[in-house]
Amino acid sequence: MAKVTLPDGSILEIANGSTIEDLAREIGPGLAKAALAGRIDGRTVDLSSPIESDARIEIITAKDPEGIEIMRHSCAHVMAEAICRLWPQARLVYGPTVEDGFYYDIDLDEPIRPTDFERIEAEMQAIADAARPFVRTEMSRTEALTRMAGDKYKTDNIQRAQGDRISFYGHGDGFEDLCRGPHVPSTGRVGHFKIMSVAGAYWHGDATQKMLQRVYGTSWPDKKQLTEHLQRLEEARRRDHRVLGRQLDLFSFNEAGPGFAFMHAKGMIIWNEIVELWRSVHRRYGYEEIRTPIILNEELWHRSGHWDNYKENMYFTNVDDGAYAIKPMNCPGGCLVYKTRQHSYREFPLRVAELGLVHRHEASGVMHGLFRVRQFTQDDAHIFCTPDQIESEVVGVINLTFELYRTFGFDQFHIELSTKPEKHIGSDEIWETATNALEQALRHKGIDYTINEGDGAFYGPKIDFHVRDCLKRSWQLGTIQLDFSMPERFELVYTDSDNTEKTPVMIHRAILGSFERFLGILIEHYAGAMPMWLAPEQVRVLPISEKTNNYAATVRERLVEADLRAACDLSGEKIGAKIARGHADKLPYMLVVGPREAEAGTVNLRTRGRADNVDMRLDDFVEMGKNLIAQRRIEPV
C-alpha cells in the first residue's frame, strides 16, 4: 500500500501501482469525472500514471490553470491530427499553448485558409466525439531518433529535449506525436474549441529559416467560457484605436505616408492636454526643456555609434551635397546642446527634457495604427550626473513615472531590466557597473522586476515599464537607459570639485514612450470615452427645438467663457436624435435645454454612462465641470 497525501493534508492509503485516476475515483465520482491530470510530488503527470510509493498527490481539473493548459495542449494534438487527415502531406513541427489558447506550427506547401477552419473544426469534433484515450509511449533518445529518422523537425525537437526518456503520445487511429506531455485522458476532454487564425511563422523564430504555417486555436472547459472569450475579443475590437480614431475624428493615415500619422484637430486637443500635464509634472521634478533639429549631419551619427548599430532603421538625405540623417533618437542632439558651454558638478544633476520628433524606418509589415509608426514624438529626457547620483536619479525617474501613469488611471505595472545585447558599444566593465546601478535603484525602491537578458539598448542597459489596461493587456511605455558611452564619444565633460575635468554619466529616459502610441493606448483604455479633462468636446448643448437655439447659444457662451470645450447642436433633428449622436461621439456631458430651462436659467444634464438626467443651475454645472478638469478626474460624476 502507498500512503498519499492530498492537498488538504488528509492521507489516503491506496494499493501500489494504482493510477491517479483510481485515486480520483476513490475520493469521489465528481472528482473522477472532472480530473484532467495529476501531480505527483509537484510533477505534473497523466491521469493514467501509476502511484508507485508514498507521495503528495494532487488531482488537476479545469479549475486549475495548469489543467486548462494541459487541456489546450491536448486540443492542439487533436487539431494536428485533424489537419493531417485533411492534408496528409502536412509535417508537424511544434504545438505549444499560449495565453487563452494554443497553436501548431505546420510545414505544408499548400496554404491553409480561413475558409478551411470549418472543415478542420469538424474533423476535430469527430475526433473529440470518438473520445479516444491519449496513450503515452516512452523510449530512449536513440530509439526515438531512429523512430523519427528522416523527419528533420521531430529529430530537432528530440535533440533539444531534456532528459534521457523521450515520450510520444498517440490517441488512436494511428496518430502519434512526439510530446513531453502530460495530456488529458481522452480526446473527449479537450474542451470547447475554435480555430482562430493562421499566420506565417519562421522555424525557431529565425528569419533565415523556412516559413511555416502557424494555426491558432482556443479551447475552454465549457461552452460559456468559450463564448465569453469570443466576446472579450469582440470588446477589444470595439476598442480598437484605429476604428475609434476614425469614428471620433482624432487622427488618420494615408497611403501617401505609411506609418506617418495625421493628427486631426480633436486628436490634437487630447495631445496638447497630455503635453500640458507632462510639462507641469516635469517642471515640478526639476527638468528644463530643449528642442533639437530633426536633420543632422551624418558625421554626428558615426560618432554616436548609430551608424554602426542603427543604420537599417534610419532615413538619410542630402543637404547642399552634404550627407545628412533624420534623427531616430534625440541623444546626439542633446549632447551637442550640452557641449555649448562649460558645466560644473554644482549644476548636476542636469535634467534636460525634449519632446523629440524622431523617425525610424520600421519594416513594412510591423506598422500598426498609432502603436507602431515610423514617425513619433518621444517624451525624452537626458539626465547628466555624477556616478554617485545615478541611483537617486533613477529613483526620481521611477517616482515621476508612477505619478504620471496613475493620473491616467494605470495602476498595474510590471518592470523589466534588460542587459547587454550582442550589438553594443562600451566595455564589459562599464556594462556591469551600469547594470548594477539600475538593479540597485530597483532594489532600493523595493520594486519587483524580471530580467530580459540581452535586450538592452546598444549604448547601455535599461529598465522598461509596462502597464496593464482595463482589458489586462500589457503595453510598454517608459524606459530608463544608462549610458557611459555616448558622453565619452562626444567628449562631454564637467569640472568636478577637485577642479579636474570628468566625464558625466548620461541617463536616457522616456515616461510615456511615444505620444502617438500613448494616445492609442489611452483611446483603447478608455474605449474612446475620454475623461473630462482630455475630452476634445467636453459638453454639448442640445436645444429641444429651434425655438431654444438662442438660449442654447447663450449657455454655450457661458461655458466657453469658463474655459470649457463646448459646442451646440443646432441641427433640425429631434432631441432623441441629438442625444443619440452625442452618445456616439462619447461626450462626457450633454445639456438639454428647452423653453422650461430657458425660463429658469437651468440646464438638464445628461452624464455619459448614466441613464438618468437631472436639472441643474447652469452656474452649478460650470463649477462642477471646472473642478473635474482641475482634478483631472477620470470618471464623470
Added chain:
RNA sequence: GCCGAUGUAGCUCAACGGUAGAGCACAGCUUUCGUAAAGCUGGGGUUGAGGGUUCAAAUCCCUCCAUCGGCUCCA
C-alpha cells in the same frame, strides 16, 4: 522584410464574367418636436494603381501599393 488574407461612395457592406447597389453620413425641402436616430428629394464611384485574358472584367491572371492577422523587430 517574410507568410497568408483583404482593398467597391466619407463609413459599413452587397453585386462574384453581361448597364455598380443599400444603410449611415452629406446637401436641399418639409416637420419645431422634452431625453438613444422623423419624412421626402438629391449629389456622390475610371471598383487601390498599372498591365494582361475576353465580344464583354469590380469579378479571371500578373506586377506594384496599402491595409489586416501573425513571424522577426520595437517607443
